[in-house]
Amino acid sequence: MALLLDRDGSKEFDHLLAPFPALRERLAGAGFDSELRGAGPLLQRARARWAERLALVGDAAGYVDAITGQGLSLAFAASTVLMDTLPADLSVDLGPALRRYDARLRTRWLQYALPAHALVALSRRPALRRVALRSVSAIPGAFGALVRLVAMA
Incomplete structure (x- = not known):
């Protein structure tokens, strides 16, 4: 899954999922496989x-x-x-x-x-x-x- 983050990465993951309630529900309780990275x-x-x-x-x-x-x-x-x-x-x-x-x-x-x-x-x-x-x-x-x-x- 890819998310479009602000340049400074200041928004939290849950905040980024807020506009997508169905996706947020499906991902509830799921852990991360790796650290957040980007370039x-x-x-x-x-x-x-x-x-x-x-x-x-x-x-x-x-x-x-x-x-x-x-x-x-x-x-x-x-x-x-x-x-x-x-x-x-x-x-x-x-x-x-x-x-x-x-x-x-x-x-x-x-x-x-x-x-x-x-x-x-x-x-x-x-x-x-x-x-x-x-x-x-x-x-x-x-x-x-x-x-x-x-x-x-």
């Missing part, structure tokens, strides 16, 4: 996901933020795409296969990166975040639909 911004850009005989996967291929929780899913997807794209004989010119890898991965990466950039932007603008959360909360099923959209990445 950022975490954006890592890669000029290219491949070069000659090298392919980048996972966070090395580009990373926006952990806010969507999609890091491992993207790494596994990229690994699968790479395996499906590479020829059996790795001694041949890999340029065409790596170009196909990059093209196939680009759509998947954008499905993650665009919502992640939007969520990071909301996390940095408290007033806009409050308006967005109120708006999504007012429309039945909207929040769940947004979560499913991000999870598909």
